[in-house]
Amino acid sequence: MQMKRRYLAIACCLALPLLYGCATTNYGDNQFKLSMASSGKDVMWVPTKVEMADQMLSLAQVRKGDLVYDLGSGDGIIPIEAAKKYQVRAVGIEYNPDLVKLSQRNAERAKVESLVTFKQGDIFVEDFSKATVLTLYLGENLNTRLMPTILKMQAGTRVVSNTFRMDGWIADQEVRISNGEMAYLWIVPANIDGSWQWNGPSELSNLRLVLRQKKQFVDGTLYQGNKRIAHFEDGRIRGSDLEFAFTYQNTNYVFKGKINGSSMTGNLNNNPALAVSARR
Ligand SMILES: C[S@@+](CC[C@H](N)C(=O)[O-])C[C@H]1O[C@@H](n2cnc3c(N)ncnc32)[C@H](O)[C@@H]1O
Structure with a gap:
């Protein structure tokens, strides 16, 4: 029995990637016995x-x-x-x-x-x-x-x-x-990578937003036609909630919005009058 237990402990150590070294404790209840055959x-x-x-x-x-x-x-x-x-x-x-x-x-x-x-x-x-x-x-x-x-x-x-x-x-x-x-x-972040047709208020309407996503981190560029008009590096996506900040014509903006599949809705600077919608 002693030999069998020792064999089990050694075999576990050799055969299995271990957490906390070699755990030989037999947890569980009186009907459960940890054995080599029943190891993870x-x-x-x-x-x-x-x-x-x-x-x-x-x-x-x-x-x-x-x-x-x-x-x-x-x-x-x-x-x-x-x-x-x-x-x-x-x-x-x-x-x-x-x-x-x-x-x-x-x-x-x-x-x-x-x-x-x-x-x-x-x-x-x-x-x-x-x-x-x-x-x-x-x-x-x-x-x-x-x-x-x-x-x-x-x-x-x-x-x-x-x-x-x-x-x-x-x-x-x-x-x-x-x-x-x-x-x-x-x-788990929504998938937002790619090019979006962006519609914001006045001069920020009819733009293209290109997002580059690395897990929950996002950088992006706003284009008017082929002209790059703003860029940011430190956007964040938390689940479906996207947030990033950019500067355009000396004004600072913070976009906060939600992603729903291929659509994005939100606003700038927490102002509902500065609504934004975008589609990928
Ligand atoms: C470190 S324990 C964690 C047990 C439990 N989640 C807890 O937190 O108390 C890892 C568990 O994963 C099981 N396991 C290992 N590989 C597995 C696999 N491929 N599929 C299902 N379970 C597995 C093992 O049997 C073991 O019970």
């Missing part, structure tokens, strides 16, 4: 602490109507906390069938089984595009592998990761919880 696929199970789960959900500003997905849901702590605290629907996708069963038992113990669902499956195969909040505790490599799929999700989807960042996508917000652990938030 791309990363082994290490549970998020309740304090962190609560911080992650609060960072994502979970609210009525949200649908929370936890990718690699372990014992179900995050979906269960989401259902308990916010009465929202939550789904866990977990590769390990023993953990799926454990999380179902945990949901029943927490009396939230009507709100949460646990699905056995591979996070790189299963569809989670309907999530409005996505939670991750997977490691930077796996977060980064998921990034192209996440970026195609509905604009405004909040993505929260316990401890790990994503390579090539700066977090919109980060918090350190009391024990020093970090949580990161990203908000």
Whole structure:
């Protein structure tokens, strides 16, 4: 038995990318035993602490109507906390069938089984595009592998990761919880890259706005015919909300607006009389 456990620990260390070194603790309940056969696929199970789960959900500003997905849901702590605290629907996708069963038992113990669902499956195969909040505790490599799929999700989807960042996508917000652990938030930006026909007030009407987007950061140029009349470097898109500042004929403008597919509406300098609309 001792040998078997030692073999398991060593095998885990060699075969799996680990979080926090070698975790040999057997969490769970009396029906659950962590074994080599039931270890995670791309990363082994290490549970998020309740304090962190609560911080992650609060960072994502979970609210009525949200649908929370936890990718690699372990014992179900995050979906269960989401259902308990916010009465929202939550789904866990977990590769390990023993953990799926454990999380179902945990949901029943927490009396939230009507709100949460646990699905056995591979996070790189299963569809989670309907999530409005996505939670991750997977490691930077796996977060980064998921990034192209996440970026195609509905604009405004909040993505929260316990401890790990994503390579090539700066977090919109980060918090350190009391024990020093970090949580990161990203908000899926609308896709706004490209050329827009822009109509603003008086001399700012009938222009072309060319936007160049890098995740939530945007730079852009306004053209009148072929003439470049303004340029900005530090625009931001947060979900569907776009904001940028530019100067035209010695006047400073701040555009704030919303993106809805291929249309943009908003105004300049918070003035409804300076309305802007644009189409891509
Ligand atoms: C570090 S644990 C996090 C568990 C849970 N999300 C939490 O925060 O407590 C990672 C989980 O991902 C699961 N996992 C690893 N690769 C997976 C994959 N490709 N598809 C689904 N689950 C996976 C593991 O079994 C493990 O339960």
